[in-house]
Amino acid sequence: MTVKQAGIDRREFLGAGAALAGLAALPSLAGGQERTLRARVSRASLVGAAHPQTEVWTYDGAVPGPELRFRQGERLRVELENLLPGDTTVHWHGVRVPNGMDGVPGLTQPPIKANGGRFVYEFALPDAGTYWYHPHLDSSNQVGRGVYAPLIVEEPEPPRVDRDVVWMLGDWRLDRQARIVADFGNFMDASHAGRIGNTVTVNGAVREAFELRAGERVRLRLVNAANARIFALDFRGHDPLVIALDGQPVEPHRPEGKRVVLGPSMRIDVLLDATGEPGSSYAVVDDFYPRQAYRLLDLRYSKERVRGAAGAAMPKLAPNPLAEPDLGRAERHTIEFGGGMMGNAPMMGMMRGMAWTVNGRQIGEHDMDPILKLGLGRSYAFELVNDTQWHHPIHLHGHVFRVLTRDGKPTRHREWLDTVLMPPRSRAGIAFVADNPGDWMIHCHILEHAESGMMAVIRVA
Numbered sequence: 001m002t003v004k005q006a007g008i009d010r011r012e013f014l015g016a017g018a019a020l021a022g023l024a025a026l027p028s029l030a031g032g033q034e035r036t037l038r039a040r041v042s043r044a045s046l047v048g049a050a051h052p053q054t055e056v057w058t059y060d061g062a063v064p065g066p067e068l069r070f071r072q073g074e075r076l077r078v079e080l081e082n083l084l085p086g087d088t089t090v091h092w093h094g095v096r097v098p099n100g101m102d103g104v105p106g107l108t109q110p111p112i113k114a115n116g117g118r119f120v121y122e123f124a125l126p127d128a129g130t131y132w133y134h135p136h137l138d139s140s141n142q143v144g145r146g147v148y149a150p151l152i153v154e155e156p157e158p159p160r161v162d163r164d165v166v167w168m169l170g171d172w173r174l175d176r177q178a179r180i181v182a183d184f185g186n187f188m189d190a191s192h193a194g195r196i197g198n199t200v201t202v203n204g205a206v207r208e209a210f211e212l213r214a215g216e217r218v219r220l221r222l223v224n225a226a227n228a229r230i231f232a233l234d235f236r237g238h239d240p241l242v243i244a245l246d247g248q249p250v251e252p253h254r255p256e257g258k259r260v261v262l263g264p265s266m267r268i269d270v271l272l273d274a275t276g277e278p279g280s281s282y283a284v285v286d287d288f289y290p291r292q293a294y295r296l297l298d299l300r301y302s303k304e305r306v307r308g309a310a311g312a313a314m315p316k317l318a319p320n321p322l323a324e325p326d327l328g329r330a331e332r333h334t335i336e337f338g339g340g341m342m343g344n345a346p347m348m349g350m351m352r353g354m355a356w357t358v359n360g361r362q363i364g365e366h367d368m369d370p371i372l373k374l375g376l377g378r379s380y381a382f383e384l385v386n387d388t389q390w391h392h393p394i395h396l397h398g399h400v401f402r403v404l405t406r407d408g409k410p411t412r413h414r415e416w417l418d419t420v421l422m423p424p425r426s427r428a429g430i431a432f433v434a435d436n437p438g439d440w441m442i443h444c445h446i447l448e449h450a451e452s453g454m455m456a457v458i459r460v461a
């Protein structure tokens with residue numbers, strides 16, 4: 001089977017001579033240091049050196065921004081200087097931060113003003129795992145223009161692998177001059193699947209290949225930084241082993257249907273054993289959307305072989321210190337997500353540009369009364385109901401929850417997540433201990449959905 005390369009326009013961008021070199025390591029910051037991060041406009045070669053550069057918005061001038069790497073338990077201290085033309089904040093996605101560090105404007109902090117505003121983020125990192133950081137203000141626009149970066153928290157004793165590599169998946173809507181199409185926030189995207197682009201990047205560029213050496217074991221940290229695109233990665237000829245979801249260790253397993261599926265904002269750590277022969281090449285294909293499969297890149301083997309067969313022992317990650325919900329005594333609530341095209345959003349809302357509802361309500365970025373008040377330290381079980389024809393990755397701030405059921409049936413792994421991808425007309429039963437005080441968002445991470453009504457606040461006090 002042949003599959004075209006990412007997206008409609010990508011084939012044109014990938015003309016003769018546009019092949020890119022393998023993935024370089026991201027610049028990284030050693031743990032424990034303080035640093036200033038500058039959110040600023042920059043330029044990037046998203047589609048290759050043979051094509052015009054794209055004006056992007058960034059952390060520190062690059063897409064993705066700098067990889068922050070710490071050890072579990074260390075403190076992160078980052079001063080954000082905002083040189084963007086719009087106000088911003090930083091949200092540390094998936095990290096159980098104190099509420100004041102959560103980066104939600106009007107809820108946990110004032111916006112960091114455009115053209116020179118500053119804010120210091122400082123907190124301890126309680127959990128090891130793969131996280132990322134991004135703005136939480138005007139997010140569809142800012143994340144969609146490239147303001148995002150990985151945050152890696154290493155285990156005290158990381159499993160032994162030959163390489164630890166991050167792939168940040170980005171999705172862009174570009175015109176033929178490789179410029180970002182600035183139709184952010186349009187109602188068409190908002191009321192359907194969100195802003196799905198036409199150019200997919202790995203670590204900020206369209207990639208031809210990722211180099212492997214026969215016999216090596218790679219810990220691949222996949223991060224979906226796209227506004228709306230969902231990925232289903234098929235590592236042809238390989239058998240990736242899932243070891244962590246949203247940064248949290250999970251019983252190592254082969255992914256269902258042999259696809260590694262990531263909704264927006266989700267992370268999956270896989271162990272990729274390079275079982276191919278030196279000189280061979282295999283496609284990684286994303287076929288989430290029917291009839292729109294494309295080749296993300298090739299796994300291209302060098303001539304080298306590092307060992308006969310990859311290490312036999314499967315390294316297992318130690319669990320993070322998460323409080324176990326007491327299911328016998330958990331208080332139960334239902335949260336219903338509604339609206340969208342072919343849905344039931346009230347006409348009035350549609351006219352205000354609001355397409356979605358949470359428990360029948362629509363809130364905007366500046367109207368944040370809590371829909372639920374939870375007792376600090378108590379256990380909760382939520383039945384999340386997707387009463388729409390669309391996928392929604394539902395993200396809860398400040399906490400990590402177990403997914404106990406899907407459509408009423410027990411899940412195999414009772415996985416801990418911070419974002420649960422809900423197929424159309426589906427349910428997910430989640431449970432957690434409300435042990436982090438403050439006002440926390442729960443919202444769809446299709447950013448256009450969040451901004452058009454699919455967000456709400458939960459108070460823990």
Ligand code: C2O
Nearest residue numbers: 091093265395441
């Ligand atoms: Cu990744 Cu509320 O965000």
Ligand code: CU
Nearest residue numbers: 392444446449
């Ligand atoms: Cu959604």
